[in-house]
Amino acid sequence: MANRRANPEPFTEVTENAQLFADERVRVLLPLPLGEAYDYALPPGMTVEAGSIVEVPLGQRRVTGVVWDATPAGGKVAAEKLKPVIRVFDVPPLPEVGRRFVDWVAAYYLAEPGTVLKMSLSAPAALEPPVPTVGYLRGEGDPEALGLRLTPARRRVLSVLADGPPRPAAELAREAGVSAGVIKGLADAGVLERVAMYDAPGFEVPADAPEGPALSESQAAAARSLSAKVRDGFSVTLIDGVTGSGKTEVYFEAVKAALRQGRQVLVLLPEIALSAQWLERFAARFGVAPAVWHSECTQAQRRATWRAVARGEAPVVVGARSALFLPYPDLGLVVVDEEHDQAFKQEDGVPYHARDMAVVRARLGGFPAVLVSATPSLESLENVRAGRYDSVHLPERHAGAQLPDIEAIDMRADRPPPIQGHGQSFIAPSLRDAVGETLAAGEQALLFLNRRGYAPLTLCRACGHRLQCPNCTAWLVEHRLVDSLQCHHCGYMARVPQSCPECGAEHSFAACGPGVERLHEEVKALFPEARVALMASDTVTGPAAAARFIESVQNREIDLLIGTQIVAKGNHFPYLTLVGVVDADLGLAGGDLRAGERTYQLLHQVAGRAGRAERPGRVMLQTYEPVHEVIQALVSGDRDRFLAVEAENRRKAGMPPFARLAALILSSPDEAAVDAVARALARAAPQGEGIEVMGPAPAPLAILRGRHRRRMLLRTRRDIAPQPLLRDWLRQVEVPGKVRLSVDVDPYHFL
Template sequence: MVSLPASLGADEEVIEGGSVVAVLLPLPLEQPYSYHLPETLSVTRGTIVEVPLGQRRLPGVVWGRQDSAEVSAEKLKSVARVHSVPAMSRVQRRFITWVAGYTLAPPGAVLRMAVSVPAALDPPEPQRVLTRSAQAVPEDFRLTEARRRVLELAEQGFAHPPGVLAREAGVSTSVVKGLVEAGLLDSLAQRPRAVFAPPDAGRCGHRLSEGQAAVAETLSRKVTDSAFSVTLLDGVTGSGKTEVYFEAVAAALAQGRQVLVLQPEIALSSQWIERFERRFGVRPAEWHSDLTPAQRRITWRAVADGEARVLVGARSSLFLPFQELGLIVVDEEHDPAYKQEDGVIYQARDMAVVRGQLGQFAVILASATPSLESVLNVRAGKYEVAHLPARHGGASLPEVAILDMRRDRPERLPSGGQSWLAPSLRKAITETLEQGEQALLFLNRRGYAPLTLCRACGHRIECPDCTAWLVEHRQRSQLQCHHCGYRAPLPRSCPSCGEEDSLVACGPGVERLEEEVRILFPEARHLLLSSDTLPGPAAAQDLMRQIQEREVDLIVGTQIVAKGHHFPWLTLVGVVDADLGLNGGDLRAAERTYQLLQQVAGRAGRAERPGRVLLQSYLPEHPVLQALQSGDREAFLEHEADTRERGFLPPFSRMAALIVSAPDGQKADEAARALARTAPRAEGLDILGPAPAPLAVLRGRHRRRFLVKARRDLPLQKLLADWRGKVPLRGGVRLAIDIDPYSFL
């Protein structure tokens, strides 16, 4: 972790009208702009204001008093108005500055993530509600049955919005409008009701075991100490980590603090939200990409006003305007989904730790398969650790076996088609279904097939905008690029040679696996779970309910089924291609594969019925698979740490990736060569490249890559910032810098 500045600076001061203020705008800008503050206004640092920029008006944050400006006072534009929203806290402003410095992103670009909902910067308009007036019903007024129902409802003393009153009375809005015009209903302006009820911290939670209670007490004490700490909650799958850290959430709420729970796949957190509601009596606030604009506006404002006491969200929720944040929980802390790859490139888990240090509160990292970085931070004494070594309720961990596909070869399907399931796995599925239990087939590959080629000429169908094969999605009769989103209908003939009916699907995806399941197990009720089949959180919640209520016998899914779900009747997990992901240029390939397979294996046998896991592999001797079979995680981590240290790879060194991109390859090459000529030189600094990135063309842009490895004591950000400043980029050329890269494509 990079060291933090020693102080926050001077206490907040009131800046009177007539001053010049520095306003940071939510644009990719390196510095605030200077504005004149009218005599009628006064602000503090962090006040959110509206300012003119060209022909537009934008929100901005007062970053401080400006003692001198580059233009004369007469030419300065003035602050237009002050938004009626709590000022951005000093801690959050410092967090924005820190993230910008660490990621080498413009501070304005980081601010844009914090001021992401401009419509929420002013309080909502008062709501129009209707009540029964004091006027009696005139004798000549025709009181129909519909009108009578509306008046009876209004006379109960509650104020209702017009639409709600009409709906409750079972009438049209025109009936309500007529009663208003007749003077029988009064229209009042009412402040909108609170959307997020406060969670009940004192509500009785799940009965904890002795071991769980001890860990819960430790975590709660970290919260009540009101000091910075990081605790790795290391518990096997099914050990009750969620219920345990709920006690720390309760402790923070009892102190009047807000809580943020980060999750890697918030749209799939229906089971977590149900647990939270049982524990605290209300649903938490949510923050993810599937929220409507209105929901985003309401939630952002509720966080800023302190109404939302607990929020569960994706990585971007880290930048919401919390005023009283007292705890961050990073659930499934190992998950690569916490890495933001576009725009401001950051690792949300690591930034959560920084946010806790700046705010001086506790951070909990929870996982059954902790990242190597977190494990080594525990060993170095930077983090503390709390262990949950056993499953809750006496459930046992599943038995893991490896199926050697060199011997246990799949047989042809009854139709003569290719099969992807070994005979041993087929038999295990049959036995599981006969016992009335559920089975899961896991293959981390979306679509029907990863490659479509021509049998006549060998042509492989690629994305026109990326150097990537198009993936066949047979259910939609489409080919799709999973990098840029390009889609095309399945062609009848080869685009290269024109031969008809010559295109064949190569390799299995989950859709092809589901096709095999329908053939082999026609009586089984099956379900396909992948990101392509889940349009949103509501659909995900319904599918999870179907599995829990045993409306499904056999599940075919990708990695989304590996993330913390609890299915009591699921006793068999079959991993169709356990070797997928073990090879390639990713330095974390082995670690990621271990974590993913261990997580998906953890779905089996979580209740009183024992579970088993079968891993299909052509590399059964691989250390990852051996560790999964033996259950010896520590041996795998030691092997992985030793491999990384010998290769001078993170976390034993620091790494950055520089990606030069341009509309055409020549411009990309020229810019990359110019960067290479000015590359910094220092002992302990290695720069590899430039070379075409594995995805040499992405979204129509040609890409060249540098990889930088540095000793941990070198000022990597300063070296890279100085290097970047030596080469002007023109002609549509862009340079993206990824500190601590996770993707090497």
């Protein structure tokens, strides 16, 4: 039976204590890169409230906007020059806390409020009334009185509709085993009644979910603490637990507590590929599926979900960072899973950090935020140390499972021998032996290499020429599975040339270094009988593909898994007992202030995939720097010592979380123009105690998508907010149209 309803209640609703505006002017914020709301006139008889979503004229266009507030009489524009509001959309108004959140995000990140608002109005089709389908009910008409002969086909239709709800024609015809013509004839004769039917949201959650699995003493204590906080207003709690310690089940108890109060819940995940197993666990725990929101959702799904959220009909939403901006009328809990993950930082558009803004949204709404990680960010740990956040600790794996043993393979001594007929090898003999033993025992192994494609560099054997992207200062990556060279920054693609463009040598190009595709080739040569699969962002695209892949691993249809970082997070594979990290040094170089922390987090997460059930796990790290503090911390299991050293190094260097940073990025196709603006900014740079400006300097990616790039970095003491300094600084410099200036407050990447 289709999940539909007939004659739904209208959306139109005036919230209690709403601020109503009638027969006057209002200010409407438009989802465009505009710095303020515009004045519009309300036509006679039209009534709106703050937050009403309206359609207004802008030049020759009609655009959607939100009534931000009323404009006092005698505003900036004379009344007779104001254009009128065209219509009010029949959807709930954007809640007051949502409007405050838009203003807060815009002020913090120096973005136009309209640009932030666009993220809240991200499903334009959801503003229009749903399109009904025609359904059929048993009517009041008596077939015999109407002179209609009841054939067997007609009797079957009436039997299906005897006591049931309305059915669409296709469904009714299928269940009754008749043609659409039979149904139309009954309706035309007055025996059936035509009704409008609307798709129901389908996001119901039981008022009281069943009990979950038995919790350990530490898990139960953490769950009680979080559940109590749901009743107590705003707080931030970090769940700091080792991989496999049951963190999800613990915060599910807080979800249950929020649902008991009738509040909405938001769970943020950093990768859509993580959602498959999470959704399975949620359905098993609560008996129904939550609403899902991410970039892979269809327009129809986005439309239905946005409307359901706005009406309060989606009790639980799980999604990527953009789900934070949906119009929740009564959000009561937000959970940020894998809170350390860099995917929560948006780089394009408004460069916000979803973890930090989730905390802001919770504070504005007066409800708790829960941050979850096995490898918490230094920022969150510092907030715990300073008393700004609470924390609960889960030091042991669930159900007695043991943490894996971790060992380092010194690649200077344990060198991979070449493979006959395949050339260079990248797997050390000791790791080869361990993989063979694991497969012989009927268990699964994972080889991890955080590098997509076949090889990161292609060069000419004759002259050493390296193939570079024509649009970026980046090497082209060979992807042999699709027979192309690709730039991972701008998307440029080309075939490997037959001859070197520098020296003309024929067939002289060689792949240098391993990517996961090259590792896959080596593994197939070493273990020809093994069932090998590759999991990377360009081979497993979207949640559905990820779910199928994960299911095949769980069903033991795969013996040996090769993956990039998307396999490192959140997945539970009971028969996976060996993890081999092919290049543990990858990510440690480059001067990024978070390089060591990120590498530790990633390797700790991938190591946590091993031995999550009753079988003990083993992790082997191939490295040329076995004495590096990151490698030593992983081998010894002394996370806290590593983080203490990392924090002290940051403190001495005056870097976050002990100082504040803001980046200015200039770009233009015209190198002279971008340099001229950079020099002007340098002359106007703010000065004072606790304030330092670094640059301008060419960005590490000095050319990106054909644009020349320069960077400047503003650093202030922790007690000095950079936003006022930035506003005053930028007001002093005129930036021509050919130059783009981007501001990134709290930058995470420095490319």
